Amino acid sequence: MINCIIVDDEPLAAALLEKHISRIDHLKLAGKAEHAMEAYQLLQTKSVDLMFLDIQMPHLTGIEFLKSLTRKPPTIFTTAYRDFAIEGFELEAVDYLLKPVTFERFFKSVERVLRHRTDSREDFIIIKTEGMSRKVLIQEIVYFESHGNDIKIVLISNETLISKRTITDMESVLSGKGFVRIHRSFMINSQFVTAFNNHEVLLGSYHIPVGRSYKSEFDAFVARVSKGSI
Known part of the structure; x- marks a missing residue:
């Protein structure tokens, strides 16, 4: 609109x-x-x-x-x-x-x-990885995972990127773009969800755990799924 x-x-x-x-x-x-x-x-x-x-x-x-x-x-x-x-x-x-x-x-x-x-609709973030600044399309990101002092980014192509960012940082950057923090160490792209229960979410072949302290975020996600609005 x-x-x-x-x-x-x-x-x-x-x-x-x-x-x-x-x-x-x-x-x-x-x-x-x-x-x-x-x-x-x-x-x-x-x-x-x-x-x-x-x-x-x-x-x-x-x-x-x-x-x-x-x-x-x-x-x-x-x-x-x-x-x-x-x-x-x-x-x-x-x-x-x-x-x-x-x-x-x-x-x-x-x-x-x-x-x-x-x-102009193409949406992306810039990630520094392996000494280079790389353009990553948001719609190609499946999930983020904390990886020591870095963050691991898993793409739809199964490629994995490692960058010195935090999930909290990325949560702020990607607010309102379909990403859901469901665990202290994981943030998922809701568009790739294929199944879920109270303990885990499936993104195709990836099994992502649901953290207890992120239950409210998970419940809000489930409510959106039920209304077909993810």
Whole structure:
């Protein structure tokens, strides 16, 4: 889901964009603003993945507003004038839409955003191992195991990596990415679970013990499995 905002002082233009947004399942309207200061407040209080930004607005133009932002969300300019196109693209705008914005043109612009998000979806961590910094795809990690003062990382390819990290460190880095700490020495990727009981979890041919002190984490994991939400 892409949270977006509309920044436009023209009610009819904003209403048309809102209608277009409602027709695309992956878009969710997080808020509307009529000028730069209202837009700034939205950016401070909302999680914004995409901004539809008018150029000709009171107080600050859309271009001036975007230039003023330290963290710029992906932005699609909307305007009745062609004159600002070059400057808009210099600000690395996703697109530049001329009013009145047709749904066909709007959809092509949003499709560009969706395609970029898909291309950027690859998630990875950097692990130092054997004197090298290595990129490891998160979806290829089966489990982590404490290994003396190091950590052992077992991959879906059965390859094992040793790195000077801790499970607690990796637990923090991978929070919310489907990994579950079920033992003082083990953290598993829940996507690879094939079976479990109160004492162990099976990840294919790997048998991982469940630690007593991690019973609450394990119970939460079981509850998610029961709801089909791991």
